[in-house]
Amino acid sequence: MSPVGRPLRPRGKLLQEDARRHHRSLLLQQLFREGPASRADLARTSGLTRVTVSDLVGELVGEGLVEELGAPAEARVGKPPTLVGLAADSTHIVALDLSADDRMSGAVVNLAGQVQARHELPIDGAQGADAVELVHRLASELIAMTDRPVLGVGVGSPGVVDAAGTVIDAPNLAWTDTPLSTSLAEALGLPVFVANDANTAVLGEHTFGQTGDGGLLVLRVGIGVGAGLVLEGSLLHGHLGAAGEIGHVTVDPDGDECACGRRGCLETILAAPRLRRRLAAPGADRAAVLTEVGERLGATLAPVVGTLNIHELVLSGPTELLDGPLREAADRVIRERTMPVSSAGLAVRTSTLGDDVVLVGAAVLVLSGQLGVS
Amino acid sequence: MSPVGRPLRPRGKLLQEDARRHHRSLLLQQLFREGPASRADLARTSGLTRVTVSDLVGELVGEGLVEELGAPAEARVGKPPTLVGLAADSTHIVALDLSADDRMSGAVVNLAGQVQARHELPIDGAQGADAVELVHRLASELIAMTDRPVLGVGVGSPGVVDAAGTVIDAPNLAWTDTPLSTSLAEALGLPVFVANDANTAVLGEHTFGQTGDGGLLVLRVGIGVGAGLVLEGSLLHGHLGAAGEIGHVTVDPDGDECACGRRGCLETILAAPRLRRRLAAPGADRAAVLTEVGERLGATLAPVVGTLNIHELVLSGPTELLDGPLREAADRVIRERTMPVSSAGLAVRTSTLGDDVVLVGAAVLVLSGQLGVS
DNA sequence: CCGAATAAGTAAGTGCGCTGAACTAACAAA
DNA sequence: TTTGTTAGTTCAGCGCACTTACTTATTCGG
Numbered sequence: 001m002s003p004v005g006r007p008l009r010p011r012g013k014l015l016q017e018d019a020r021r022h023h024r025s026l027l028l029q030q031l032f033r034e035g036p037a038s039r040a041d042l043a044r045t046s047g048l049t050r051v052t053v054s055d056l057v058g059e060l061v062g063e064g065l066v067e068e069l070g071a072p073a074e075a076r077v078g079k080p081p082t083l084v085g086l087a088a089d090s091t092h093i094v095a096l097d098l099s100a101d102d103r104m105s106g107a108v109v110n111l112a113g114q115v116q117a118r119h120e121l122p123i124d125g126a127q128g129a130d131a132v133e134l135v136h137r138l139a140s141e142l143i144a145m146t147d148r149p150v151l152g153v154g155v156g157s158p159g160v161v162d163a164a165g166t167v168i169d170a171p172n173l174a175w176t177d178t179p180l181s182t183s184l185a186e187a188l189g190l191p192v193f194v195a196n197d198a199n200t201a202v203l204g205e206h207t208f209g210q211t212g213d214g215g216l217l218v219l220r221v222g223i224g225v226g227a228g229l230v231l232e233g234s235l236l237h238g239h240l241g242a243a244g245e246i247g248h249v250t251v252d253p254d255g256d257e258c259a260c261g262r263r264g265c266l267e268t269i270l271a272a273p274r275l276r277r278r279l280a281a282p283g284a285d286r287a288a289v290l291t292e293v294g295e296r297l298g299a300t301l302a303p304v305v306g307t308l309n310i311h312e313l314v315l316s317g318p319t320e321l322l323d324g325p326l327r328e329a330a331d332r333v334i335r336e337r338t339m340p341v342s343s344a345g346l347a348v349r350t351s352t353l354g355d356d357v358v359l360v361g362a363a364v365l366v367l368s369g370q371l372g373v374s
Numbered sequence: 375m376s377p378v379g380r381p382l383r384p385r386g387k388l389l390q391e392d393a394r395r396h397h398r399s400l401l402l403q404q405l406f407r408e409g410p411a412s413r414a415d416l417a418r419t420s421g422l423t424r425v426t427v428s429d430l431v432g433e434l435v436g437e438g439l440v441e442e443l444g445a446p447a448e449a450r451v452g453k454p455p456t457l458v459g460l461a462a463d464s465t466h467i468v469a470l471d472l473s474a475d476d477r478m479s480g481a482v483v484n485l486a487g488q489v490q491a492r493h494e495l496p497i498d499g500a501q502g503a504d505a506v507e508l509v510h511r512l513a514s515e516l517i518a519m520t521d522r523p524v525l526g527v528g529v530g531s532p533g534v535v536d537a538a539g540t541v542i543d544a545p546n547l548a549w550t551d552t553p554l555s556t557s558l559a560e561a562l563g564l565p566v567f568v569a570n571d572a573n574t575a576v577l578g579e580h581t582f583g584q585t586g587d588g589g590l591l592v593l594r595v596g597i598g599v600g601a602g603l604v605l606e607g608s609l610l611h612g613h614l615g616a617a618g619e620i621g622h623v624t625v626d627p628d629g630d631e632c633a634c635g636r637r638g639c640l641e642t643i644l645a646a647p648r649l650r651r652r653l654a655a656p657g658a659d660r661a662a663v664l665t666e667v668g669e670r671l672g673a674t675l676a677p678v679v680g681t682l683n684i685h686e687l688v689l690s691g692p693t694e695l696l697d698g699p700l701r702e703a704a705d706r707v708i709r710e711r712t713m714p715v716s717s718a719g720l721a722v723r724t725s726t727l728g729d730d731v732v733l734v735g736a737a738v739l740v741l742s743g744q745l746g747v748s
Numbered sequence: 749c750c751g752a753a754t755a756a757g758t759a760a761g762t763g764c765g766c767t768g769a770a771c772t773a774a775c776a777a778a
Numbered sequence: 779t780t781t782g783t784t785a786g787t788t789c790a791g792c793g794c795a796c797t798t799a800c801t802t803a804t805t806c807g808g
Contacts, residue, residue, distance in 0.1 A: 011607075013400065013421045014393045016766070016794050022388045023795090040756055047387045052795055054757060078755025079803040160715070214613040227681055231610060233385075238683025239588040239719065248713035249680040260713055300677045306623040307601055307678050309612025339622035339634055341534070345613065390764055390794070397765090414785055426766060428786065452784025453774040 020056075023048060025372025027056055028065070031086045032111075032373045036069050038081030057084055064090040065111075065371075088112040091151040094142045094190075095362035096135065098157045099197035101172055101223050106138050107356075108146045109363040111371075113208045115356065117145045127174035135180065136187055143188065152191035152370050153184060154362030156200035158224070162241040165194035172223070193365035197358045198244050199235060201351075202228030204361030205314050207374045209352050214311025214345060217304070218357070219246070219297075221317030225267045231308060246304075247271070251296045266300060269293050272318050279321075287325045294326035298333025305346065306338040316351040323350040394430075397422060399746025401430055402439070405460045406485075406747045410443050412455030431458055438464040439485075439745075462486040465525040468516045468564075469736035470509065472531045473571035475546055475597050480512050481730075482520045483737040485745075487582045489730065491519045501548035509554065510561055517562065526565040526744050527558060528736030530574035532598075536615040539568035546597070567739035571732045572618050573609060575725075576602030578735030579688050581748045583726050588685025588719060591678070592731070593620070593671075595691030599641045605682060620678075621645070625670045640674060643667050646692050653695075661699045668700035672707025679720065680712040690725040697724040 026046050031037065037045075043053040060066035067087040071080040088111045096106040105120040121138050123131065135155070143150055157180065159170025165181020167173075185192040195203075202218040205211060216230045225247035229236040236243045247267040248260050255264025256274075268274060270293060279286055305313065313334070315322040331348040338346075351357050368374040400420050405411060411419075417427040434440035441461040445454040462485045470480040479494040495512050497505065509529070517524055531554065533544025539555020541547075559566040569577075576592040579585060590604045599621035603610040610617045621641040622634050629638025630648075642648060644667060653660055679687065687708070689696040705722040712720075725731050742748040 013766095014396045016390070016393070016792090019388045019390070019393065020794065026387065038756070049796060050757065051759090051797085055795085076755085077753075077805050079757075081756060215617075229681070231605065232608065234606065234608075236605060236682065239685055240683075242715055243589075243683040244681060245683070245713060245716055246677065246681045249677045250711035253710070262710075262713075265713075303620065303623050303674045303678050304681050307603070307618060307620045308610065308682075309614075309617040309619070311613055336627070336636075337624035339619060339636075339639075341616055342619055342622075387795095389796095390766090394765065412785075423767060424786065425768090425788090429765090449775080450784080451776050451782080453786075455785060 021372070023052070024056055024060070027053065027060070028086065028371050028373045031066065031084070032367075032371075036083040036085030038083055040081055042084075086111055088114070089116075089148060092116065092146045092148045093151050093363045093366045094139055094146075094153045095359045095366070096138060096142075096153070096155045097197065097200075097358040097362065098135065098155065098173070099220075099222060099358055104134060104138050105359070106142045107359050107363075108142055109360065111151075111367065113204075113360050113363060113367075115359070117142070119145060131173040131175065132178060132180065132183065136184065139184060139188060143190075150190055152193060152366040153188060154200070154365035155180065155184070155192065155194040156197040156358040156362045156365075157194055158197055160241050160245070161194055161196045161199075163237060165192065167194070168240065191366070191370060193362075193369050195235075195362075195365055196226065196228070196241065196244065198226035198228035199237075200228070200361030200365060201316055201357040202230050202314075202361065203235060203364040203368070203374065204353055204357045204359075205316070205351060206230045207364045207367070208360055209314065211312055215308050216312045216314070217301075217308075217310050218314045218316055218351070219301075220358075221270055221315065221322060222272055225270050229308070229310075246300070249300060251300050266297070269296060272321065275321055290321070290325040291329040294329025294331075295333050297326070298330040299337065301330065302334050302337035305334055306342045309342060311345050311347070313346065313348045314351050315349070316357050319350055319354075395746070397426065398430055398434070401427065401434070402460065402745050402747045405440065405458070406741075406745075410457040410459030412457055414455055416458075460485055462488070463490075463522060466490065466520045466522045467525050467737045467740045468513055468520075468527045469733045469740070470512060470516075470527070470529045471571065471574075471732040471736065472509065472529065472547070473594075473596060473732055478508060478512050479733070480516045481733050481737075482516055483734065485525075485741065487734050487737060487741075489733070491516070493519060497547075505547040505549065506552060506554065506557065510558065513558060513562060517564075524564055526567065526740035527562060528574070528739035529554065529558070529566065529568040530571040530732040530736045530739075531568055532571055534615050534619070535568055535570045535573075537611060539566065541568070542614065565740070565744060567736075567743050569609075569736075569739055570600065570602070570615065570618065572600035572602035573611075574602070574735030574739060575690055575731040576604050576688075576735065577609060577738040577742070577748065578727055578731040578733075579690070579725060580604045581738045581741075582734055583688065585686055589682050590686045590688065591675075591682075591684050592688045592690055592725070593675075594732075595644055595689065595696060596646055599644050603682070603684075620674070623674060625674050640671070643670060646695065649695055664695070664699040665703040668703025668705075669707045671700070672704040673711065675704065676708050676711035679708055680716045683716060685719050685721070687720065687722045688725050689723070690731050693724055693728075 027042050039053050043050040066084050069083040069085050093109045095109050098104050103120045103122050107115045108117040119142050126134050160168040167175045167178045167180050169176055181192045181194040198220045201220050205218050218228045220226050227244040227246045248265040250264050251266050252264035256268040258265040258268045335343040364374050401416050413427050417424040440458050443457040443459050467483045469483050472478050477494045477496050481489045482491040493516050500508050534542040541549045541552040541554050543550050555566045555568040572594045575594050579592050580590055592602045594600050601618040601620045622639040624638050625640050626638035630642040632639040632642045709717040738748050
């Protein structure tokens with residue numbers, strides 16, 4: 001035996017109500033991941049009795065979240081089951097991605113993670129309160145774009161975001177200690193979940209990408225560089241939400257100067273604008289540059305991969321930069337620099353969700369927070 | 375809001391019985407960390423009602439785990455409370471440390487983590503089944519050394535240990551897929567918990583060291599080098615229990631050959647025997663060597679510290695090697711190579727528990743597994 | 749074609765664990 | 779002594795999931 005998964009210390013009291021919610025989530029989770037099933041199937045997989053499952057399913061059907069789908073085609077002995085499945089469009093989610101520097105984009109997403117409508121607003125240099133106002137507008141306009149009830153609003157924001165959904169620090173938008181979650185929730189009258197964009201990205205990838213059960217690290221490359229991690233099935237926050245701040249780890253003490261005042265941060269070689277500039281320089285050997293950057297990235301990530309037993313490393317950002325010599329070099333160096341036990345199960349790839357990772361991940365924030373599903 | 379702490383997906387069904395156990399742990403935890411308290415105090419801090427607390431405390435007193443301590447000295451308004459406290463010696467724990475190469479050591483530990491008796495057996499080159507036999511003997515002899523009931527047996531073993539307590543691979547003892555936990559539990563008729571020695575070390579430090587709430591990494595330096603991590607209040611296992619395998623991360627591609635067949639692994643510069651040999655070489659400048667090793671260690675750990683928002687880095691092993699220029703250099707380089715947000719809250723130090731970390735941590739395995747306390 | 753077997757789903761009753769409200773006990777201050 | 783405050787207990791009741799027993803719906807073997 002060994003203490004696995006469970007936090008070392010108990011947190012807070014546990015009501016019967018919590019048990020009920022937990023079991024509700026258990027069923028929703030099953031339907032979410034494995035698709036329609038009969039009540040009896042749900043009872044078998046969840047370990048609950050058929051009675052309890054029927055009761056819970058009845059409740060969910062009453063709410064419209066789950067719908068009866070009739071009997072399956074194949075005929076077996078006994079009474080044919082009635083399949084029930086998640087009603088993906090019974091409720092919609094509003095998801096926002098604030099990580100671009102020129103616009104805020106958002107979408108209406110259904111419970112299956114499919115984008116139903118899109119909308120965006122240009123930032124036009126808005127900062128501070130103006131930028132908050134812009135977020136409010138974007139959210140409201142998206143809510144108006146669906147006729148379904150809205151389960152909640154999920155936001156992937158740049159910068160450091162704490163567990164309460166307050167943006168501690170986001171230089172681009174000039175936000176410091178901005179209680180985005182609270183103000184949005186108040187204005188909209190809906191549950192709002194805010195997290196760092198790299199964190200929502202890793203959630204999106206974890207839930208809707210082709211990922212396994214091992215540790216997952218998503219490296220987001222854009223204006224800056226950030227990472228999000230899912231370890232042991234949980235999102236890693238760090239003490240003040242500062243986990244994943246890999247962009248300003250030094251990769252070369254003698255490297256270029258960085259905006260943070262130090263030298264040779266990962267961002268100085270990997271952030272998209274910097275890297276593009278370097279590739280556009282006269283006489284630059286594209287493959288050589290990308291390989292060199294990939295190698296440095298690999299050397300930086302190797303200790304992380306080895307220490308955390310990461311199984312999947314996903315590069316998210318401009319594919320034309322990331323998915324070629326850069327990825328290959330990073331992959332190779334990580335394998336060279338970690339023991340086979342660690343690297344054997346490792347996959348290094350680019351995101352299958354493309355530019356929507358953050359958006360879809362923001363929806364996962366809501367799915368997870370409201371339904372306990374991911 | 376943001377999904378915090380809670381795993382993203384619900385795991386398994388939840389009985390009322392579990393709620394009861396959870397609340398039991400909640401009270402034990404409070405008594406364990408904050409010392410004696412009245413029933414009313416417990417009710418306030420736990421959020422449970424006085425009724426429920428009284429009931430649970432009654433149960434715990436009945437089992438002997440908790441005892442009434444009478445009224446406190448100071449007089450306040452109202453009926454004076456009766457303090458209750460953990461009966462530290464009501465039950466004992468048998469803890470084993472198998473990480474040394476020449477002997478297996480063990481201890482009888484009380485619920486407060488205090489060592490009550492020690493015992494050890496020389497390994498004398500025992501391997502495979504013989505080594506397992508030796509563990510059985512050590513455990514039995516320790517159980518015979520206390521007259522109190524034994525809560526359980528905790529084992530810190532070298533090598534990779536999975537969540538079920540099976541030693542997947544431990545070269546020194548020639549164990550592969552050895553179900554140590556199961557075989558011990560069967561032979562002794564007691565609950566047995568087995569984990570990797572670095573993992574037990576981090577548990578020991580987390581529970582009995584002067585640690586805060588942030589991420590904690592314990593680096594164990596001995597014959598090999600390994601790490602254990604506590605993140606967000608949970609022990610990190612990795613997919614097959616392979617988290618913390620930092621010893622064979624390459625720090626210098628052109629370095630010395632390593633037992634694993636590759637070159638320049640962290641172990642080749644940091645493992646105690648290697649480092650001692652290098653320091654003993656004629657003409658070696660002790661401070662310079664230790665500083666250089668510390669710098670390399672810092673460079674390796676910087677990405678890990680930055681990415682995980684580690685708050686405490688504890689070096690555990692021979693103090694005369696670790697606690698001087700080496701620690702200082704590592705500390706300095708990590709600070710140079712991570713952004714101030716990450717490194718500001720960081721403390722780099724050696725263990726306050728000395729050689730007993732693994733042993734005490736093995737006891738924590740039992741405390742956590744059996745009482746939900748840590 | 750009909751009973752036996754099998755499986756899904758429903759209904760009623762039971763037990764467990766927690767809660768709120770009321771109650772007793774023990775003290776300090778007025 | 780009275781009043782107010784705090785600690786701890788008793789008791790009725792509620793929510794949740796369980797067990798048991800039943801109905802419904804189908805296939806299979808004779």
